[in-house]
Amino acid sequence: xxxIDQPTEMTATEGAIVQxxxxxxxxxxxxxxxxxxxxxxxxxxxxxxxxxxxxxxGRFSSFLSRSKGYSYLLLKELQMKDSASYLCAVREGDxxxxxxxxxxxxxxx
Amino acid sequence: IAGITQAPTxxxxxxxxxxxxxxxxxxxxxxxxxxxxxxxxxLRLIHYSNxxxxxxxxxxxxxxxxxxxxxxxxxxxxxxxVPSQTSVYFCASSPGLAGYNEQFFGPGxxxxxL
Numbered sequence: 700x701x702x703i704d705q706p707t708e709m710t711a712t713e714g715a716i717v718q719x720x721x722x723x724x725x726x727x728x729x730x731x732x733x734x735x736x737x738x739x740x741x742x743x744x745x746x747x748x749x750x751x752x753x754x755x756x757g758r759f760s761s762f763l764s765r766s767k768g769y770s771y772l773l774l775k776e777l778q779m780k781d782s783a784s785y786l787c788a789v790r791e792g793d794x795x796x797x798x799x800x801x802x803x804x805x806x807x808x
Numbered sequence: 809i810a811g812i813t814q815a816p817t818x819x820x821x822x823x824x825x826x827x828x829x830x831x832x833x834x835x836x837x838x839x840x841x842x843x844x845x846x847x848x849x850x851l852r853l854i855h856y857s858n859x860x861x862x863x864x865x866x867x868x869x870x871x872x873x874x875x876x877x878x879x880x881x882x883x884x885x886x887x888x889x890v891p892s893q894t895s896v897y898f899c900a901s902s903p904g905l906a907g908y909n910e911q912f913f914g915p916g917x918x919x920x921x922l
Contacts, residue, residue, distance in 0.1 A: 703850075732910065741898060741913035742851070786850065794839070794858060795866070796911065798851040 703799035721787035814914040831899030840882040
């Protein structure tokens with residue numbers, strides 16, 4: 700089974716940087732995903748890590764350390780539209796994607 | 809149709825009634841999934857299908873059934889709804905199961921069982 704932990708809420712100022720941490724325990728790690736979900740909407744894909752290291756995609760970056768069971772999502776140059784819930788999801792085996800409860804990020808002017 | 813659609817958008821249902829949530833994708837994805845999302849618990853996998861004609865149980869399958877008669881459709885049925893099945897249900901699809909196969913989510917169905 701999986702145990703995925705991420706903070707419940709974070710608040711930051713427009714233009715700032717926020718780092719959302721995710722720790723996990725799994726018996727068969729096969730990739731880690733980050734999704735963004737605005738209130739009342741469907742989750743949308745942000746990033747995928749399967750090897751250790753940093754993946755950068757515009758203002759968003761995601762880091763993975765498999766030995767530590769740890770990932771983070773870094774949001775830079777925060778904008779008001781980045782206010783959303785961010786979901787960490789770990790793939791175990793071929794199909795099973797287990798999600799954390801999500802981190803709600805509030806961006807303030 | 810573009811992407812993945814779900815119907816209905818929302819539904820209020822009396823306990824004990826049968827209900828089918830519909831999901832259709834036009835991306836020719838092999839794999840499809842049903843999740844429920846509850847406050848504080850995140851998304852939990854109910855059932856999945858890796859290709860037409862095959863289905864499998866996820867984390868919380870009890871009280872739900874699915875079928876996959878073709879590539880595009882993956883309906884979820886509640887045979888006899890109970891209040892604990894009140895949730896937001898998301899259907900998702902991906903090109904395959906493993907590797908870099910991001911899941912694309914439908915808009916969700918908000919179900920209330922009274």
